[in-house]
Amino acid sequence: MRLYLINPSNPLVAITNVKESRWNRYRVWKPLSLMVLAGLTPAEWEISIVDENLGAPNYEAMPRPDLVGITAFTSQASRAYEVAAYFRSLRVPVVMGGIHATMRREEVMERVDSVVTGEAEGVWSQVLEDARNGKLKRRYDGGLAEINDVPIARHDLLAAGYACGAIQTTRGCPLNCSFCSVTAFNGAHYRQRSIADVVREFQLIRERYVLVVDDNLIGTRHDHIARAEDLFRAMARANLRKQWFAQASINFADDEELLALAVKAGCVGVFIGFETPTPEGLSELGKKFNLLKGRDFRASVRRIQRHGILVAGSFIIGLDIDEPGIGERIAAVAARYGVDTLNALFLTPLPGTRLWDQMKSEDRVALDTFPEDWKYYTLTFPVARYKNLSLEGIIEEMISCDRDFYSMPRILHRVWDSLWRRRTPMISLVGNFSYRNNLRLNRKAYADFKSHVKAGA
Numbered sequence: 001m002r003l004y005l006i007n008p009s010n011p012l013v014a015i016t017n018v019k020e021s022r023w024n025r026y027r028v029w030k031p032l033s034l035m036v037l038a039g040l041t042p043a044e045w046e047i048s049i050v051d052e053n054l055g056a057p058n059y060e061a062m063p064r065p066d067l068v069g070i071t072a073f074t075s076q077a078s079r080a081y082e083v084a085a086y087f088r089s090l091r092v093p094v095v096m097g098g099i100h101a102t103m104r105r106e107e108v109m110e111r112v113d114s115v116v117t118g119e120a121e122g123v124w125s126q127v128l129e130d131a132r133n134g135k136l137k138r139r140y141d142g143g144l145a146e147i148n149d150v151p152i153a154r155h156d157l158l159a160a161g162y163a164c165g166a167i168q169t170t171r172g173c174p175l176n177c178s179f180c181s182v183t184a185f186n187g188a189h190y191r192q193r194s195i196a197d198v199v200r201e202f203q204l205i206r207e208r209y210v211l212v213v214d215d216n217l218i219g220t221r222h223d224h225i226a227r228a229e230d231l232f233r234a235m236a237r238a239n240l241r242k243q244w245f246a247q248a249s250i251n252f253a254d255d256e257e258l259l260a261l262a263v264k265a266g267c268v269g270v271f272i273g274f275e276t277p278t279p280e281g282l283s284e285l286g287k288k289f290n291l292l293k294g295r296d297f298r299a300s301v302r303r304i305q306r307h308g309i310l311v312a313g314s315f316i317i318g319l320d321i322d323e324p325g326i327g328e329r330i331a332a333v334a335a336r337y338g339v340d341t342l343n344a345l346f347l348t349p350l351p352g353t354r355l356w357d358q359m360k361s362e363d364r365v366a367l368d369t370f371p372e373d374w375k376y377y378t379l380t381f382p383v384a385r386y387k388n389l390s391l392e393g394i395i396e397e398m399i400s401c402d403r404d405f406y407s408m409p410r411i412l413h414r415v416w417d418s419l420w421r422r423r424t425p426m427i428s429l430v431g432n433f434s435y436r437n438n439l440r441l442n443r444k445a446y447a448d449f450k451s452h453v454k455a456g457a
């Protein structure tokens with residue numbers, strides 16, 4: 001039995017435009033969901049993982065599979081349906097799962113043979129069995145998996161073409177920010193995989209650099225942090241020789257021992273969501289956690305960096321309180337906090353979030369010709385109607401934010417700072433130049449986007 005597991009591309013995502021910007025080679029990440037699905041698949045299935053981000057293959061030249069499984073974030077849905085239509089035209093059954101299938105089940109059911117909602121661990125073997133017997137059901141629901149059922153991902157199946165490996169050590173997030181789908185999809189209960197499994201899986205990853213995909217590697221409570229410390233100790237003992245990046249909340253900065261252990265375990269960088277410069281903005285986004293303890297963000301960032309860890313900061317433009325000038329303000333605040341890279345994104349109503357419900361009820365979802373428009377839901381296009389910023393205006397804010405933060409003098413200052421303070425300057429260099437290079441690609445993308453919006457108006 002032959003199984004294709006496919007990660008559809010989104011041609012609008014600059015990161016995947018490796019040809020246009022060679023720096024992006026370092027930012028194409030492995031589709032871990034498909035590697036986990038492969039880990040759940042019995043040996044009688046011959047599995048191929050196809051990641052279209054590395055270039056779409058000529059499906060016609062490939063042997064006919066017995067089953068196709070497609071994953072998709074919302075931004076990949078339009079392409080996912082094209083791929084599904086092609087295989088269905090060959091009468092190959094197509095199953096789709098992942099975040100978009102879960103949040104837009106009815107839409108997806110119209111376009112594939114079977115939909116798997118939620119996490120797949122509890123239902124995938126049944127799906128395969130039913131497919132083998134020609135008895136696929138229209139819908140399966142995996143809900144939230146038992147964390148011990150998460151298998152070791154098949155790292156052997158995606159051998160070449162990536163700079164980084166990927167691993168997941170926890171699922172779920174209790175914070176439930178208004179714009180984010182994680183709590184709705186993975187639940188508020190923070191689930192941690194067994195430390196032995198995580199260490200064993202790390203040892204199977206070939207790449208020296210690894211992305212830990214957890215939404216928050218350390219968690220928010222004392223017992224979460226104690227477990228993270230135990231994990232780091234075990235990783236250090238195993239002498240993995242990996243350098244890894246992870247996402248974490250700002251409380252990562254509050255514990256010197258945690259930071260020291262993270263470094264011993266191989267941590268070289270963290271992505272932190274600062275989201276917005278003001279407490280009012282954090283309240284609007286439901287991320288009051290960042291405000292606890294009257295936090296001094298600059299001091300927190302410095303404390304993390306003192307351990308040699310890079311800090312990548314993420315901010316959002318387009319909040320109801322955002323006024324003209326917000327782009328420059330974010331660039332200035334991010335520079336003041338001292339982050340090594342800045343990822344500024346447009347506030348985007350993703351299906352399944354509280355923000356989606358709110359914007360839908362206020363008729364503020366501007367790009368709503370679905371499924372075609374899903375390709376713009378990359379957070380790099382302003383798809384909503386923003387309170388104080390016009391379409392032109394918000395794009396200008398984004399451009400000025402990136403232009404300010406990624407000006408050559410500022411880049412050189414940051415790279416010099418990371419060299420001086422021994423924070424892996426090469427990664428800082430690649431990160432900064434990759435963003436800078438994409439500014440040109442982004443301008444072109446915004447121009448095309450504006451034409452698309454005008455044509456539809």
Ligand code: B12
Nearest residue numbers: 031032033069070071073074075097098116119120181378
């Ligand atoms: C790693 C990651 C990335 C990587 C992608 C790597 C990759 N190619 O997969 C990078 C950094 C490139 C990325 C980019 C983006 N991401 Co992202 N990302 C994540 C993150 C943190 C982890 C994903 C992961 O690997 N999880 C581990 C695997 C094991 O879990 P899983 O994917 O959920 O898979 C399970 C189930 O969903 C299911 N399943 C999944 N696929 C399938 C398929 C079948 C057939 C079946 C049966 C089951 C099934 O089974 C799996 C096992 O239980 C998630 C958050 C999260 N917790 O999921 C956000 C997340 C998926 N990203 C998100 C977003 C918005 C984006 C971007 C659009 C914007 C951005 N800049 O962040 C871009 C889009 C890029 C694009 N190509 O269009 C949103 C998506 C929301 C939505 N409705 O689409 C999420 C949920 C975060 C959030 N804040 O809401 N991302």
Ligand code: SF4
Nearest residue numbers: 173175176177180215
């Ligand atoms: S943005 Fe981060 S902290 Fe907020 S709910 Fe999503 S994963 Fe949790």
